[in-house]
Amino acid sequence: MVNTDRPAGEWIGHPLGRRSVAWTERDAILYALAVGARADELDLVFEARLRPLPTFALTLAQWAPDALGALRAFEPGLALHGAQRLEVLEPLPARGELTMTAEVEAVWDKGSAAVFDVRVESRCFMARWSIFAPGRGDFGGDRGPAASPTAAEGDELTVALATFPEQAALYRLCGDRHAIHIDPAAARAIGQPRPILHGLCTLATSALGLARALGAHPADLRKLKGRFTAPVLPGDTLELRAKTSGTAADFTVAKEGHTVIAAGHALYGD
Numbered sequence: 001m002v003n004t005d006r007p008a009g010e011w012i013g014h015p016l017g018r019r020s021v022a023w024t025e026r027d028a029i030l031y032a033l034a035v036g037a038r039a040d041e042l043d044l045v046f047e048a049r050l051r052p053l054p055t056f057a058l059t060l061a062q063w064a065p066d067a068l069g070a071l072r073a074f075e076p077g078l079a080l081h082g083a084q085r086l087e088v089l090e091p092l093p094a095r096g097e098l099t100m101t102a103e104v105e106a107v108w109d110k111g112s113a114a115v116f117d118v119r120v121e122s123r124c125f126m127a128r129w130s131i132f133a134p135g136r137g138d139f140g141g142d143r144g145p146a147a148s149p150t151a152a153e154g155d156e157l158t159v160a161l162a163t164f165p166e167q168a169a170l171y172r173l174c175g176d177r178h179a180i181h182i183d184p185a186a187a188r189a190i191g192q193p194r195p196i197l198h199g200l201c202t203l204a205t206s207a208l209g210l211a212r213a214l215g216a217h218p219a220d221l222r223k224l225k226g227r228f229t230a231p232v233l234p235g236d237t238l239e240l241r242a243k244t245s246g247t248a249a250d251f252t253v254a255k256e257g258h259t260v261i262a263a264g265h266a267l268y269g270d
């Protein structure tokens with residue numbers, strides 16, 4: 001049951017604590033395979049050369065939005081991942097341990113829903129989850145900034161992105177075990193025909209495909225953001241359209257002509 005004694009707006013500024021999470025090469029390689037790395041991308045899948053994908057950090061930080069759900073700020077079984085931002089400060093080592101702190105940065109009142117922004121900080125990255133929580137709006141709060149425009153006209157790059165049927169079953173082993181990604185009954189409860197792909201898996205698959213198309217190293221990702229506008233099912237074929245400038249790109253991702261990621265942006269450096 002949701003913590004109805006506490007209106008959604010009262011979670012603003014709520015500290016979610018500090019946590020240290022450790023990982024090994026095996027975790028980083030499993031993650032890379034789950035987001036579509038190929039066996040010949042040795043920097044991503046071979047421990048002797050390993051450069052963890054920066055988006056792997058988001059699995060290390062998944063405890064933070066989960067902690068807010070565990071506090072019943074919203075109903076975890078109904079909430080959807082609405083949007084994500086990642087800023088890389090330092091590369092992740094192939095194995096290590098990272099201490100992170102997290103708080104509820106903002107809560108937006110969307111009427112029928114609330115959007116909870118959870119911010120996670122560490123020496124290697126800053127990340128922000130926006131969790132769309134149906135039934136938690138109408139608390140008299142601010143609606144928040146309007147959605148940023150999607151990629152400008154004049155697409156320069158189109159990339160086909162293949163997802164695969166077992167992808168959500170594999171990705172969940174990397175740290176996000178919400179039932180909607182594996183249990184048909186849980187997926188039906190949110191109106192989906194079968195378990196859906198994790199938004200972060202779709203976003204990371206997009207960042208990997210985009211890096212390949214730009215000729216950038218995927219481990220050189222510096223910034224990434226995107227807004228999840230419709231669910232993706234494992235096995236869907238997606239199309240990424242980007243307007244690029246050097247190693248920066250504004251992008252959208254679509255499934256059969258319907259946008260599934262809007263307002264995407266990625267920047268790769270070295």
Ligand SMILES: C/C=C/C(=O)SCCNC(=O)CCNC(=O)[C@H](O)C(C)(C)COP(=O)(O)OP(=O)(O)OC[C@H]1O[C@@H](n2cnc3c(N)ncnc32)[C@H](O)[C@@H]1OP(=O)(O)O
Pocket residue numbers: 079080081082083110115130132143144145146147178196197198199200227228229230231232
């Ligand atoms: C634990 C889960 C983990 C996961 O990985 S879940 C899988 C990944 N996520 C998804 O598949 C979600 C896909 N997105 C959707 O299905 C829909 O998209 C939503 C259900 C999230 C929202 O759709 P709708 O209910 O039709 O809302 P609206 O009428 O489009 O917008 C109502 C207000 O909510 C804001 N909003 C809509 N989508 C998002 C979003 N994705 N992130 C943040 N805010 C959002 C809008 O802007 C607007 O507010 P304004 O009127 O003030 O503009």
